[in-house]
Amino acid sequence: MLCMSKISISWDQFTIPTAASWVVKFVCKVKNYFSDQIGYQWLQSAKYSIKGTYTQLRCLGTKVPWQKYVWNRLTIPKHRFIMWLAMLDRLKTKDRLFKVGISTGDSCPICGAQVEKVEHLFFECELSRQCKLLVFSWLGVQLNRVTVFSLLMGVQKYSRSKYRRFIIITAVASLVYNIWRARNAAIWSLHIPIVQSIVKTIQAEVKGRVMNLLNSKTSSRDLDWFHSL
Numbered sequence: 001m002l003c004m005s006k007i008s009i010s011w012d013q014f015t016i017p018t019a020a021s022w023v024v025k026f027v028c029k030v031k032n033y034f035s036d037q038i039g040y041q042w043l044q045s046a047k048y049s050i051k052g053t054y055t056q057l058r059c060l061g062t063k064v065p066w067q068k069y070v071w072n073r074l075t076i077p078k079h080r081f082i083m084w085l086a087m088l089d090r091l092k093t094k095d096r097l098f099k100v101g102i103s104t105g106d107s108c109p110i111c112g113a114q115v116e117k118v119e120h121l122f123f124e125c126e127l128s129r130q131c132k133l134l135v136f137s138w139l140g141v142q143l144n145r146v147t148v149f150s151l152l153m154g155v156q157k158y159s160r161s162k163y164r165r166f167i168i169i170t171a172v173a174s175l176v177y178n179i180w181r182a183r184n185a186a187i188w189s190l191h192i193p194i195v196q197s198i199v200k201t202i203q204a205e206v207k208g209r210v211m212n213l214l215n216s217k218t219s220s221r222d223l224d225w226f227h228s229l
């Protein structure tokens with residue numbers, strides 16, 4: 001505790017050296033931010049925790065209606081990330097790259113017929129349309145939506161079984177990820193995977209992932225449905 005008091009005194013009296021390196025200045029900037037946000041009391045707290053400080057410092061935003069679907073536990077983590085970027089329209093599609101002068105063209109690398117935007121890539125492009133039809137037919141789902149958001153909201157209302165809803169969401173995330181992967185292959189390897197190969201990958205990913213996370217709380221009806229896929 002004596003040691004903590006000494007730290008507190010030097011903390012209060014500390015001034016940023018003008019000739020300091022950028023690293024030291026940055027540390028000082030962080031120190032000032034800490035002081036402004038949570039004061040100095042934490043230096044002397046016997047119950048100090050990193051988690052508590054993090055909670056105090058982070059800005060709490062409002063929850064979006066789709067957060068539980070994008071961050072669905074069943075979804076493969078890398079799929080969650082790509083779906084999150086697609087939801088926010090932050091994927092580096094050609095229309096965005098073209099606007100900032102990074103890409104020389106904005107046409108879809110898969111069909112070449114339209115501008116590559118999120119809506120086109122995941123819903124309008126013939127390859128995506130075929131993949132979506134086959135994946136939804138595999139799951140026994142009939143949904144005709146034109147944005148990732150409306151698709152997720154559609155799934156929310158589609159089945160009364162929470163378990164089935166989350167498996168469908170897992171498949172939607174795998175679909176988004178694999179279409180993004182096919183698009184990247186078209187650009188970087190000049191090779192577009194065929195629809196059947198993409199759908200097979202999606203089916204294997206969904207089944208493998210869900211099998212590993214099955215638990216005893218799942219109803220026998222839902223389990224039968226899953227094993228019939």
Ligand SMILES: [Zn+2]
Binds near residue numbers: 108111112114120124
């Ligand atoms: Zn296209």
